[in-house]
Amino acid sequence: MTAPAMAINPNQTQPFLQQVMERSGQNLTACYQCRRCAAGCSVGDETDYFTPNLLIRMVVLGDRDQALSNQLVWKCVSCYTCGTRCPNDIQTARITETLKKMAKEEHLEPLQPKVAEFHDAFVRSGLRWGRVNEMEFMGAYEMKFALRKIKTREFGAIMDEIKTQARLGMEMTRLRRMHFGFLMAKGRKEIKALQRKSKQRATH
Ligand code: SF4
Ligand code: SF4
Known part of the structure; x- marks a missing residue:
């Protein structure tokens, strides 16, 4: 190549x-x-x-x-x-x-839609809570994935994804890496301020 x-x-x-x-x-x-x-x-x-x-x-x-x-x-x-x-x-x-x-x-079609969906859900959750909330983040990500697959009628892919994520969730719970509450980070406001600043820089 x-x-x-x-x-x-x-x-x-x-x-x-x-x-x-x-x-x-x-x-x-x-x-x-x-x-x-x-x-x-x-x-x-x-x-x-x-x-x-x-x-x-x-x-x-x-x-x-x-x-x-x-x-x-x-x-x-x-x-x-x-x-x-x-x-x-x-x-x-x-x-x-x-x-x-x-x-x-610029609303370009992502070459890796799953990565784009993961990225969106991760950033939104991080900005809302000041840290990523696993439950909210994975829920939002799975929802975006499922909606895309419903459009192309790939129902098998949705089932496979649910099984994979359920296994991952169980493993994370076993390792105590899953948080079921909605914890907020102390520096939440600072993180939002940083995001506002970076958006302003992007538009100038
Ligand atoms: S980014 Fe750095 S490491 Fe990569 S080619 Fe350029 S100078 Fe070399
Ligand atoms: S950060 Fe890692 S994955 Fe990304 S371009 Fe550099 S080496 Fe490759």
Whole structure:
């Protein structure tokens, strides 16, 4: 398999690069394509050749369409291995997170709908309680998943998902990692304030 061709878009390059750098807090121009990040990416086998260095190159060249819609953006597990290996301290996890948010703001179809549903439910629950409430978060996630599968009449997939999650829930309960109450974190207001601030930055 060869690396995907990138579209060079001079009109798009500067504003897009600037936006991604500001929102992610990462200096993408420092990347000199040494590929140390690519060699250690945890999901490297799953991303159809999209490696952290390639993603950075896409942004730098202004290939907005591919940068906002590729498997690395949707499959990155934010393990920060690439950032640890990078001689220029570039944290690609922050870049993938930024691009995911931008894709959602532009209502692009997610390449991994399950990841998008999980992400939505996780963030909403975290913002409401200041910490993720497992019951609410999993309920919301399962609901989104089921609604999508009902549309395509994949009822078997819904049953399989319920069985998988029930097993996971039981295991988490056994390990005392499941909280049945609705606990609120002390820093809830600060977390909401941070989110408001980040939204304001995104719209400027
Ligand atoms: S390790 Fe850092 S400098 Fe090297 S290619 Fe990856 S992001 Fe660029
Ligand atoms: S943070 Fe994302 S891009 Fe970086 S190594 Fe982990 S999975 Fe790969």
